[in-house]
Amino acid sequence: MTTSDELTFQQKGLFQQGYQHYSPGELRQLEWGLRFTPGVCSAITAVALYLQEPIALFVVAFLGMYAFFFPAGHPMDLIYNHGVRHLFGAVALPENPLPRRMACLAAGVMNSAAAILFLVGLPIAAIAVGAALLVLQVIVITTHFCTLSYVYEYLLRALGFWDVPIEISQARQLMAEGAVIVDVRSQTEYAAEMMPNSVNMPLENLDDSVEEFRKIKSLLVCQSGSRSHIALEKLRKHGVEDAYNFGPISRLADLQAST
Helix, strand or coil: CCCCCCCCHHHHHHHHCCCCCCCHHHHHHHCCHHHHHHHHHHHHHHHHHHHCCHHHHHHHHHHHHHHHHCCCCCHHHHHHHHHHHHHHCCCCCCCCCHHHHHHHHHHHHHHHHHHHHHHCCCHHHHHHHHHHHHHHHHHHHHHCCCHHHHHHHHHHHHHCCCCCCCCHHHHHHHHHCCCEEEECCCHHHHHHCCCCCEEECCHHHHHHHHHHHHCCCEEEEECCCHHHHHHHHHHHHCCCCCEEEEEEHHHHHHHHHCC
């Protein structure tokens, strides 16, 4: 059964784009607003390709590159935050995390490439590059799945820099030191599938439980590992050091078998 606290496919896309310390509820509030900037930029690109206008492509390319260097400075984000969102009573967009900024930079490079190809007399090649970019942007707009963010995560995982759940052996040592298994799923999920020797602190209410986390070592678990990752990021922002992402509850069987 799906609950309101589980991450949807679109929220997982935002998670991958770098919004990793936002709860499912906070991601729900951002879902539509985060479509505004790529939607407007895609529209500009589409019109520029149709008119074969390189100057417009350079302009939208500049917007993407500018956003890479200034996380809170994308002009379209500012237009949304100071104007558009008030029409709908929506929350303001936060700073763009690095994976999303890298996608903006890549879009800027592709728009620049299309503009240069128009200038050197290769319109078919320019349209091909621009069309490929539009396909990627449409996917982002409709699903929040970002191909570049996916590649970025894959490379970090391959290089060993991605924050992955701790090993069973490390968790076993922490348990020996008195660590507590903290299930960050909703109360409904926890009641339906209660894990032995665990406590429930739902992710949505985690900010209210920070002081409790300061007093313990904790192993964070959830259904798939996404919410436990978000919980860890939130706790780190609050300066909590003795919290660890154990990942999905399915791993607990291995932990319990080894203790």
